[in-house]
Amino acid sequence: MGTTIPLPPGLLRMVFTAVVVIALVFLNSLILGYVERKLAGRFQLRPGPMEVGPHGILQLMADAVKLLGKQFIIPQAANSPLFRLAPLLAFVPVGAAFIVVPLSQKLQVRDLDVGLIFIVAVMALNMVATLIAGWVSNNKYSLFGAVRSVAQSVAYEIPLLLSLVAVVLMTHTFNMQEIVLSQDHIWHVVQQPVAFLIYFIAGMAETHRAPFDLPEAESELTAGFHTEFSGIRFSFFFLAEYTNMFFVGSIAVVLFLGGWHGPQLPFMDYSAAVWFLLKVYSLLLIMIWVRWTFPRVRFDQLLNFCWKYLTPIALVNLLVTAVVVKL
């Protein structure tokens, strides 16, 4: 009593970060889930959730509590250790990716020199979780979803990376902060509009958002790869999806839309972070809008679109960028 064991500052920092990051993951999913349902309601001539809390703002909390209380059913035919692991595999990497997101010049966990590579690599891990989830469910619809997800991710990661490399060629760095700082005067979206468009389309495909939501296409595959999941583990896939959406938006903002740059807001200490989040959520709004407007593409059309249009255009764009940078 009275003697405190001094904690190493590194450990303290890690614990604190972990708590904040997990809180952010849940908070983001709560906000996005609510906004999505509310907007979907507006697009569909209905009010959306209205019952729990004023204008239904607590609806997602009620849903989370309900899902927590639900039994987790494991089908007899499902390979159970991996079946239990798959939702966590989907969920954990997205927490890790938060480490390099620069909310402002100071609000960032770690300013990695390879920040961009790190976040893209961690996001790609989501595909592994989807594959395992679909495979061990031992359900043909789930397997369809898993196979589709892998084919889709493999295809769309190429134009996605190519469009990002175009920006890296201009900034000569993978460091997220330095990329943001390089957009002091002009946003990269002005210099790289094609890359931005390709990135945004590929990003939607990467996060399995409609019209590219083939792994979970419910009119064809009932619910795709997460057909057999229930309870809170089922919701982990949604947490992962919403968090991945946030990362897709974050990368777009960092690389193309000037990151946290923005005029100083009055009476705000964190105006940079406000600008950053504002930009990210505006992009996510567009993704939600697209989802509730368009029908789903067919699987072969999706791959054709990627290999025949997006990848060649991204390559040409990269080549032109390289030549211009060299000059």
Added chain:
Amino acid sequence: MTTNPDNQQQSFFLNMGPQHPSTHGVLRVLLEMDGEYVRDAEPVIGYGHRMQEKLGESRTWKGFMPYTARLDYIGALPCSHGFIGLIERMTGIEAPPRAEYIRVITSELNRIASHLLWLGAFLLDLGAFTPIMYTFDDREQILDILEDVTGSRLTYCYFRVGGVSRDIDEPFVEKTHAFIRRLRSRFKLYEDLVTGNIIFIKRVQDIVQFTPDMAMRYGVTGPILRSTGICYDIRKNEPYSVYPEFDFEIPVGETGDCLEVYRVRMREMEQSLRIIEQALDRLPQGPVLAKTPRQLKLPQGDASFAVETARGELSYYLISDGGETPYRLKIRTPSFSNLSLLSELTRNVLLSDLVMVLGTLDLVIPEIDR
């Protein structure tokens, strides 16, 4: 994963339904798949079988009247119309002209409601979530109008032998006029949002081909038959009720793919609006229910009566031996024939296309199972 060793290919069976979001009810399709490609699709029916025909034989024709609405519950009025027409033909009772006009107006409203539901559900099958809310909004107006006069929203028992159970009133006419104006303006919205959408066109155009030959072999009727270029509609070819008095066209397609079926259905809605408009303008005065004997027995003999429902030709064939109940009742339903071509149609298409084709066929499963 079960594979079929007799076949050199790595094919496996996929059980689609009876609880699948896209089979629209308790239809089961047994699929032999090779990857995402459907090698063979075999519909398995009977999960919603209620012995409708036997029910018709075990009770008086009056007792069977409400059951006719349970055949095709999405477009129930034309179904009732067929049965009532059959009884009237056998007993020689005629409905007064006002009743016939009301039957046509309500039947056509019901046809539009059915097509609107199809449009929303079809787009939902294609993965577009939002349109069904818009089409349901329009359909809701029809249900409200019909509820006011028939008393029910889905399974109507409104037609009587010798007329209809209730007369329509001035608010009904006003509401229907308002609905016609509303739907005409909505067609433009659907045209802009759906017909012009590149993803939609790529998903439905030239995927499968309905041919006149195939349609005749399977006895396909309704919009699918007409999309192949054959102009066959009971309302024109075998007119019943007061349909000959109206000026309307039967929309006929050319290419016979799913996009053409879509176009035919959209144009049919416009034609139905035309019929309703004319009927409202020329609505005769008078009674809506003819005097009929209290105990009406069917005379000995047989008769059949066919109507055009939203899905195609629906016909009743009844044999009576002069007793209390019919001796035999046969119901020919359009969805049953329309479903039978699925197997031939969907060989070597993708799973997503199969879902799209099922949506195009516009099946109502209780009507198939009866």
